[in-house]
Amino acid sequence: MFYAFALLAGMALSLQAPINAALARDMGGLPVFAAFFSFFVGTLCLLVLARVFHQIPSGTLKLLWHQEWWKYIGGILGSFVVFTTIISAPKIGLAPMLVFLLVGQLCMGLFLDSIGAFGLVPKTISLSKVIGLGVIIAGIFIFFYKDIFK
Numbered sequence: 001m002f003y004a005f006a007l008l009a010g011m012a013l014s015l016q017a018p019i020n021a022a023l024a025r026d027m028g029g030l031p032v033f034a035a036f037f038s039f040f041v042g043t044l045c046l047l048v049l050a051r052v053f054h055q056i057p058s059g060t061l062k063l064l065w066h067q068e069w070w071k072y073i074g075g076i077l078g079s080f081v082v083f084t085t086i087i088s089a090p091k092i093g094l095a096p097m098l099v100f101l102l103v104g105q106l107c108m109g110l111f112l113d114s115i116g117a118f119g120l121v122p123k124t125i126s127l128s129k130v131i132g133l134g135v136i137i138a139g140i141f142i143f144f145y146k147d148i149f150k
Helices: 002-026 031-052 060-066 069-092 094-115 127-148
Strands: none
Touching (some): 002 069, 069 094
8 A cells, every 4th residue: 555655646746846837937937936835735735634534633733842853854855855846847857857856765765774764674775776776777877868968
């Protein structure tokens, strides 16, 4: 089930980037505002889901004030990703942007898994993972070959 959710999230990201870029374009070329509005709508959706699934029990909000500062960086990183997709998709194209997002995710994911970052279970960087990443990078080179050597 989690694999299906991850696949759907990847598809959603592919849809989100050009939709947000169109919003920015049609709002006078304002990518920061488009990213803000995207997050605002997303926040409202999450609030509704939290209420529907009873995910806002009393006392939970108080716990927010007792967390380490770095646990709030996820929102900053998310806004960076959304903003980057808004400005990148129209300039370099959707497929290249998604390919670079994927490679960045795989490289960082491999590293974070290997050190067990943020409470993850550490996973060894195996030869097959390194070879797989190399194959992906080689595939990217093939994918962009004509664009690079015009």
